[in-house]
Amino acid sequence: MSNESLQQQLSLLYQLQERDLELLSIHQKLQTIPHQIAELNAGVVQSEKDMTAKSAELAETEKAQRAKNADLEMNAVQREKYRNEQRIVTSNEAYSALERQIEFLDREDEEAEDTILVLMEESDRLKEELAELEGEVNREKEKTDTETKQLQQEIHGLETESAEKLDERKAFLPKINKPLRDEYHRWMKSRLTSKSGAARAQTGFVALGKNGICSSCRIAIQPQTLKEAQKYQKQVYCSSCKRLLYVEPATPDIPFP
Numbered sequence: 687m688s689n690e691s692l693q694q695q696l697s698l699l700y701q702l703q704e705r706d707l708e709l710l711s712i713h714q715k716l717q718t719i720p721h722q723i724a725e726l727n728a729g730v731v732q733s734e735k736d737m738t739a740k741s742a743e744l745a746e747t748e749k750a751q752r753a754k755n756a757d758l759e760m761n762a763v764q765r766e767k768y769r770n771e772q773r774i775v776t777s778n779e780a781y782s783a784l785e786r787q788i789e790f791l792d793r794e795d796e797e798a799e800d801t802i803l804v805l806m807e808e809s810d811r812l813k814e815e816l817a818e819l820e821g822e823v824n825r826e827k828e829k830t831d832t833e834t835k836q837l838q839q840e841i842h843g844l845e846t847e848s849a850e851k852l853d854e855r856k857a858f859l860p861k862i863n864k865p866l867r868d869e870y871h872r873w874m875k876s877r878l879t880s881k882s883g884a885a886r887a888q889t890g891f892v893a894l895g896k897n898g899i900c901s902s903c904r905i906a907i908q909p910q911t912l913k914e915a916q917k918y919q920k921q922v923y924c925s926s927c928k929r930l931l932y933v934e935p936a937t938p939d940i941p942f943p
């Protein structure tokens with residue numbers, strides 16, 4: 687392998703790595719978006735549950751109201767019966783007894799009417815709250831729909847981008863020597879199998895050496911190592927982070943990123 691070809695190879699490998707790192711970040715985004723969509727929908731489901739609970743509360747209140755009204759109607763029938771009996775009784779005693787029964791019904795009615803008033807106020811309050819909740823749910827649904835559509839578009843865009851990057855990487859791949867390619871793939875694979883490794887993989891296997899600094903660990907490359915790397919005769923690694931160094935050539939012939 688001539689000097690130029692190693693330099694060329696490092697340049698190609700670096701470009702391949704750039705596509706791969708972009709692919710990695712695309713895939714990470716693609717993984718988080720479905721969670722974001724699920725969260726949005728969970729919010730709507732919760733609001734709908736609140737609305738159902740409020741509706742049930744209103745139904746209960748209205749049921750109680752109906753029951754009290756039925757009591758009033760029953761009392762009215764009963765009162766009518768007592769009045770009719772009063773017309774036919776012959777003793778004062780019997781008449782007074784019926785009068786007391788009617789008075790008892792009157793008191794019951796008064797209580798029922800008070801209760802109905804309270805229940806009506808309660809119904810009004812619940813109806814207002816329900817209308818408010820309904821508005822909220824509708825707004826939330828609209829917002830969720832819009833945001834979900836945006837996120838789905840984002841997914842679509844990312845998938846397109848991912849396909850493009852994959853095509854680009856496929857074009858680079860055959861130009862890189864197999865041993866170097868294999869070494870790169872082994873390194874990436876071993877990092878991507880663990881979560882902490884995946885974070886490290888984001889800085890890549892190939893580190894640029896610019897202004898004498900390793901782009902991966904930000905530590906100055908030892909002068910001897912730098913000199914060695916600039917010859918492009920063999921693969922040189924950063925002594926601190928162990929990345930493969932692709933250093934800026936002493937004389938720029940191949941464009942350096």
Ligand SMILES: [Zn+2]
Nearest residue numbers: 900903924927
């Ligand atoms: Zn380093």
